[in-house]
Each structure stands twice: as structure tokens, then as C-alpha cells.
Amino acid sequence: MKTKLNFTKAVMAILLVLTVTNFSLAQKSKNEYKAEVEQLKSELAKIAETNEVIAKNLATFDELDFVVFTNEEWARLHESHAEDILVHWPDGSTTTGIERHIEDLKKMFVYAPDTRIKEHPIKIGSGNLTAVMGVMEGTFTKPMPIGDGKFIDPTGKAFKINMVTIGLWDDKGVMYEEYLFWDNLTYMTQLGLAN
Template sequence: MKKEKTVAKVFEVSIGFVTLLACTGCSNNRTDNTSATTDSNRMNKPASTAGVNDETVVKNLAKFDTLDYIVFSRRDWDRFHESHSPNIKVYFPDGHMTKGFDVHIKDMDAMFVYAPDTRITAHPIKIGSGNITAVTGVMEGTFTKPMPMGNGKFIQPAGKAFKIPMSSFGVWQNGVMVEEYLYWDNKTYMQQMGIGQ
């Protein structure tokens, strides 16, 4: 029953988030064919928590800023416990799920092997309700090192930069996330690095 309520709340916040994004996109009245990269540039504006009155939500969103701008971007994994439960479940864009922050750190650290300058540069939208937060971000980096593919095989770096929109939905308990749902477009991510073209 508790899991169903959490899933229902994530769904409710997700619908609100998608509606907000749709309204924001419609308000631009664009008729050109602007690229995703330009959309990332447009999104790279300071975010605020205006309208968020819940003190707990504001604190969780502040922790999320620290997580992305400092802990993730600087690979300061010793601070991971500040925002993540030791048993966190993380759902990735490719469909896999990890349990525990040691496994989550290993997955995230793998991104830095081939793009050591990977970082989050903006949180254009930050919203929350109750124990749920939703944050959009811009992830940037440059494919400068070989990308391990397994069995001793590597994709050689193309030296290309990437700049993609991403989002995270977090379920919080006692000041840390117990579930995180990550979203970004893997096809755009790979294409911008020059892979699979």
C-alpha cells in the first residue's frame, strides 16, 4: 500500500512536471527547427525555488544542488551520504536499476572514465511536493578518453563535447533520497559524442 502511494505521488508530480514543461515550451511560440543543443542553451538559466513553501522541500532541493554541482561534478563521492540513503534504488534511462549507493557511485564514476570533465551546469527547474522532488539539469562534458565496451574493447574518443538536458525525480525520507529516477536522451548523448553516426 505504501509503495502504491509513493508510485502514485511520483506519477502525480511527473504529470505536473510534464505539464509545466509543455506549457513552458508552448509559451515560446517557436516555429523554427531549433536544435536540442540550442534548447540546452536556452535552459541554462538560474533556477529558483519560487513558489515552494514547504521548508523540507526547499532543504531537499538545496541538497540536490549540492549533489549535482559539487558531489557529482567534482566526483566527491565521500559526500554522497548527504543526499542518498545507503540502500537507495536508482532507475537509469537505459532501464537498469541499482540498489545501494556504492553501486550507484560505480555507475556514475564510469561516466568520467571517457569524459573526465562531465558536470552538471544548471538546474533550470526545481519543484517538489511532500517527499518528492523533480529537477531538470544540463549535463556537459567532452569525450576525450577511450570508452570501455567490455571484453577488452574500447571506443576511441572523438574529442567531441556534449550538452544534454536531464532530469531527476527523487523520493526522500529523513533528509536523503531513497529512490531516484534519472532521465536523459541516450541517443542524443551518444550522437553528440560522435558515437553511432
């Protein structure tokens, strides 16, 4: 009986020590948890702010392709592009400046005046970067200038190709660098200019 009583006292003493220890740990942890929760709230607020910027940039890009590009509203290109934008083209060439970019874009409409982008099946962003897949389509209905006053006669063929634009955005919500990707062989084949 005495052994049982000593065992019971020992268990009670251990439980008391554990309870006191847990209480002091809980108090310490409560303060630590509060600090961690505040830190997490701060980090979540930053993520939410970043996501708002990404969503705004993607909405600007939708407007760029669906309205500005498709309707050739070149005077509005500055809404999405910096004056000194660096543009990387699918053929590996680069250009600098919004005016040069506008001239290059206009050339696409000379031989296919119905060129358009009406859908973005994939849109993603991270930080100051967006990546958008668009579907560019149109019809080769007008002569295509090839230099020295020479032209390629229209084939009347329609094209529909996937293209990707990667944009780097500044804190004013305009792209300062743009990467354009599409398969030029597929494009030329659909135009009837390659096999």
C-alpha cells in the same frame, strides 16, 4: 395615512427582526469564523513546514549535482542518498545500493573526465518528491571501456544534454529512490557514436 403608518410599522418590525437575527447569526458566525481561521492557520503552518522540507531537499540536490557529482566527491554521496537507494537509469535498468550507484557514476567520468552539471533551470517539489532538470555536459576525450578489455577511441566531441532527476526523500533528508532520465540517442549522437 393609517396604511402608511401600518406599512412603516411593518417595515420597522421586519428590520428589527432582521437585526436581531443578523446579530445572533453574526455571533454564531463569529465563533465559526474563529474556528475556521484557526483551522486555516494550522493548515498553512503544515504547508509552510512542507515547503521548508522541499526547499532543503532541493538545496541538497543542488549541492549533489554542482559539487559532489561535478567534482567526483563520492565519499559525500551519502549526504543525499540512502545506503540502499534504488536507482532507475535512462536505459530502464535499476540498481540498489549507494556503492553500486557510485561505481556507475564513476564510469561516466572515465571517457569524459570533465563531465559536470552546473545549472538546474527547473526545480519543483511536492511532499517528499523533487523533480530537477539539469544540464549535463562534458567532452569525450578518453577511451570508453566497452568490456572484454576493448575501448572506443575518444572522438573529442562535446556533449550537452538536458536530464531530469526525480527523487523520493525520507524524513532524514536523503533520497531512497532516484529516477534518472535523459535521451540516450541524443547523448550518443553528441559523443559521435550515433547518427
